[in-house]
Amino acid sequence: MATGLHKSDFANPVIRWVDARLPVFTMMQKEYGTFPTPRNFNYLWNFGALAMVNLLIMIVTGIFLAMNYTAHTSMAFDSVERIMRDVNYGWLLRYAHANGASMFFIVVYIHIFRGLYYGSYKAPRELLWMIGVVIFLLMMATAFMGYVLPWGQMSFWGATVITNLFSAFPLVGESIVTWLWGGFSVDNPTLNRFFSLHYLMPFVIFGVVFLHVAALHITGSNNPLGIDPKGPQDTVPFHPYYTAKDSVGLVVYFIVFAVLVFFFPNMLGHADNYIPANPLVTPPHIVPEWYFLPFYAILRAVPDKLGGVLLMFGSIAILFVLPWLDTSPVRSMRFRPLARPFFAVWCVTFLVLLYCGGKPPEEPFVTIARVCTAYYFLYFLVILPLLGRLERPLPLPESIARPVLRGGGPLPAGAMGKPMEKA
Amino acid sequence: MSGFPTLRALALGLGLIAAGPAFAAGEEVELPNTRFSFEGLFGHFDRASAQRGFQVYKEVCASCHSMHLMSYRNLRQIGLSEAEVAAIAATVQVTDGPNDDGQMIERPGRASDRFKSPFANEQAARAANNNAYPPDLSVITKAREGGADYIHALLLGYGDPPAGVQVAEGLHYNKYFAGHQIAMPQPLSEGQVEYHDGTKATLEQMATDVTQFLTWAAEPEMEERKALGVKMIIFLTILGGLAYAVKRKVWHDVH
Numbered sequence: 001m002a003t004g005l006h007k008s009d010f011a012n013p014v015i016r017w018v019d020a021r022l023p024v025f026t027m028m029q030k031e032y033g034t035f036p037t038p039r040n041f042n043y044l045w046n047f048g049a050l051a052m053v054n055l056l057i058m059i060v061t062g063i064f065l066a067m068n069y070t071a072h073t074s075m076a077f078d079s080v081e082r083i084m085r086d087v088n089y090g091w092l093l094r095y096a097h098a099n100g101a102s103m104f105f106i107v108v109y110i111h112i113f114r115g116l117y118y119g120s121y122k123a124p125r126e127l128l129w130m131i132g133v134v135i136f137l138l139m140m141a142t143a144f145m146g147y148v149l150p151w152g153q154m155s156f157w158g159a160t161v162i163t164n165l166f167s168a169f170p171l172v173g174e175s176i177v178t179w180l181w182g183g184f185s186v187d188n189p190t191l192n193r194f195f196s197l198h199y200l201m202p203f204v205i206f207g208v209v210f211l212h213v214a215a216l217h218i219t220g221s222n223n224p225l226g227i228d229p230k231g232p233q234d235t236v237p238f239h240p241y242y243t244a245k246d247s248v249g250l251v252v253y254f255i256v257f258a259v260l261v262f263f264f265p266n267m268l269g270h271a272d273n274y275i276p277a278n279p280l281v282t283p284p285h286i287v288p289e290w291y292f293l294p295f296y297a298i299l300r301a302v303p304d305k306l307g308g309v310l311l312m313f314g315s316i317a318i319l320f321v322l323p324w325l326d327t328s329p330v331r332s333m334r335f336r337p338l339a340r341p342f343f344a345v346w347c348v349t350f351l352v353l354l355y356c357g358g359k360p361p362e363e364p365f366v367t368i369a370r371v372c373t374a375y376y377f378l379y380f381l382v383i384l385p386l387l388g389r390l391e392r393p394l395p396l397p398e399s400i401a402r403p404v405l406r407g408g409g410p411l412p413a414g415a416m417g418k419p420m421e422k423a
Numbered sequence: 424m425s426g427f428p429t430l431r432a433l434a435l436g437l438g439l440i441a442a443g444p445a446f447a448a449g450e451e452v453e454l455p456n457t458r459f460s461f462e463g464l465f466g467h468f469d470r471a472s473a474q475r476g477f478q479v480y481k482e483v484c485a486s487c488h489s490m491h492l493m494s495y496r497n498l499r500q501i502g503l504s505e506a507e508v509a510a511i512a513a514t515v516q517v518t519d520g521p522n523d524d525g526q527m528i529e530r531p532g533r534a535s536d537r538f539k540s541p542f543a544n545e546q547a548a549r550a551a552n553n554n555a556y557p558p559d560l561s562v563i564t565k566a567r568e569g570g571a572d573y574i575h576a577l578l579l580g581y582g583d584p585p586a587g588v589q590v591a592e593g594l595h596y597n598k599y600f601a602g603h604q605i606a607m608p609q610p611l612s613e614g615q616v617e618y619h620d621g622t623k624a625t626l627e628q629m630a631t632d633v634t635q636f637l638t639w640a641a642e643p644e645m646e647e648r649k650a651l652g653v654k655m656i657i658f659l660t661i662l663g664g665l666a667y668a669v670k671r672k673v674w675h676d677v678h
């Protein structure tokens with residue numbers, strides 16, 4: 001590519017001057033202004049933008065919290081309470097940050113659900129999807145370490161239980177745990193490093209989100225029909241169409257967020273975390289934050305510690321290879337009559353796991369969690385690969401602009417079986 | 424939109440189920456639900472009740488329980504005057520210093536001091552209480568499942584154990600305490616304090632008042648929070664209407 005000034009289309013001389021030397025305005029115009037976007041999004045396509053906003057809220061509230069927070073075992077708990085009492089609007093910062101983490105996971109879970117239902121992980125968006133799974137993992141690590149910072153009973157015991165999982169690995173396990181702790185128990189060094197990393201990770205997430213969006217703008221967005229736009233009649237420019245539509249979703253998101261922060265700020269938390277950490281008193285039920293419960297249930301479903309740890313990590317790792325496990329060429333489940341009920345059951349399984357994870361490890365929850373864990377993996381490892389071969393997809397519409405079928409559209413290459421008759 | 428509503432319902436269910444685990448732990452006796460003035464969207468603290476509650480705390484609970492996150496000046500918020508707060512603070516001696524000679528000094532408390540703790544440290548507290556630790560009460564209503572209802576019930580939950588239940592030496596039967604055997608002797612009894620405002624100090628009255636006070640202490644921001652919340656929701660609802668109208672207008676030619 002030749003060097004030299006960029007040819008800018010902007011009329012304003014200042015913007016034009018900058019844009020010619022650093023075409024950020026052209027980039028924004030291209031990626032968020034005129035960017036051709038499928039015209040048929042439903043409101044589930046709001047959640048990416050919501051996650052982005054949520055990340056920014058976490059960073060802003062977090063930075064102000066960090067100005068008043070003290071990362072020392074003898075002061076952390078009181079410093080958080082001091083933020084709530086003596087810092088101007090400190091209670092708002094703290095409750096927005098704590099509930100913001102919950103909102104973040106609600107948003108991202110729905111975002112992932114959207115991807116699963118509409119097959120957004122399939123070619124050509126495999127890498128985009130995998131980057132998303134990386135973001136999810138980083139979020140979990142960030143939230144886990146954040147929850148340790150207020151140094152309440154659940155902070156301490158949650159950290160102890162979760163870091164101890166690594167001791168399940170043979171030979172190196174114990175050393176890894178000592179290394180994570182910076183000592184021989186969860187203590188001040190642990191709190192300090194967790195604070196440092198908790199401050200760092202969101203910015204790493206921000207970088208990975210950038211890659212996520214960059215990859216998205218190469219492949220373009222998927223859509224509820226799961227078929228590619230065939231021309232300009234199938235798309236609208238991102239602005240003003242989707243800026244307007246995202247704004248509606250954003251306000252609804254803020255209403256839900258506000259109800260939590262202003263009226264039920266501690267509903268999703270655990271009362272025990274308002275008891276200062278005490279290494280000598282183990283709480284009767286140690287439970288992680290609600291958004292980890294499905295994975296916690298999988299961990300506990302396995303009688304063997306190492307097996308549980310592997311299965312828990314496996315439950316997320318499997319998402320990385322999902323694009324190759326799902327063999328159906330049809331993206332959207334709207335046209336997959338068999339896959340749909342199996343997926344619905346998978347969603348129920350996930351919610352039941354979430355429920356079981358919050359229960360004490362006793363019957364009937366253990367058995368229920370085991371059945372659900374089995375189905376969780378069965379769905380990805382057996383059902384999806386087989387469905388691609390056995391299922392007869394419904395006829396796909398010819399294009400997004402003409403979704404009404406006249407005699408059925410072309411079958412995607414590679415789909416087995418005959419298209420079903422129109423009901 | 425075929426098949427979508429079921430899945431949408433599932434997605435919404437996620438949020439609801441998520442709330443479950445927070446309430447799920449334990450199988451204690453069901454708590455009676457007490458009506459407090461601070462409940463609900465427009466809830467506010469009953470100043471007179473909170474002041475009486477402070478009196479109960481000061482005259483009864485404070486001999487065992489600290490509230491180290493509270494300062495005397497905070498009491499202004501429940502309606503005590505500057506002079507009253509100064510007088511209350513001055514009743515305690517606090518250790519300050521070191522002075523220019525390197526000596527620690529004792530001086531009367533000031534409004535800016537934290538509530539004075541009854542014991543120097545946890546060991547001293549345990550030594551005086553049969554090896555049980557009376558927890559700090561600053562955030563107690565946030566730190567127990569059931570919150571204010573639990574504290575209220577706990578204070579009224581003393582009584583004779585049911586037939587066949589052996590209460591261990593130094594412990595007391597309490598219907599609502601986990602395990603039903605608590606190291607705290609029944610702290611309140613009929614007419615235990617003489618309220619400044621002439622209210623009759625029944626057991627129920629004192630329990631309600633001290634719970635009101637402790638809830639305020641745990642969440643002093645609650646009134647401000649809820650008031651701001653109501654404004655936020657109204658603002659966002661209007662903004663949402665506008666955003667939706669704009670969206671409809673923008674999409675007019677596409678649909």
Ligand code: HEM
Nearest residue numbers: 058059062063065066069098101142143146147149150202
């Ligand atoms: C991905 C974004 C983030 C997530 C998911 C997250 C999550 C959390 C969580 C779950 C807590 C515990 C809340 C509680 O119960 O008190 C927390 C606390 C905290 N976070 Fe974050 N956080 C994020 C970003 C940040 C950033 C960028 C900063 C600083 C620059 C920060 C600073 C803090 C501080 C100081 C605390 C302790 C105060 C408190 O507990 O409220 N966080 N975070």
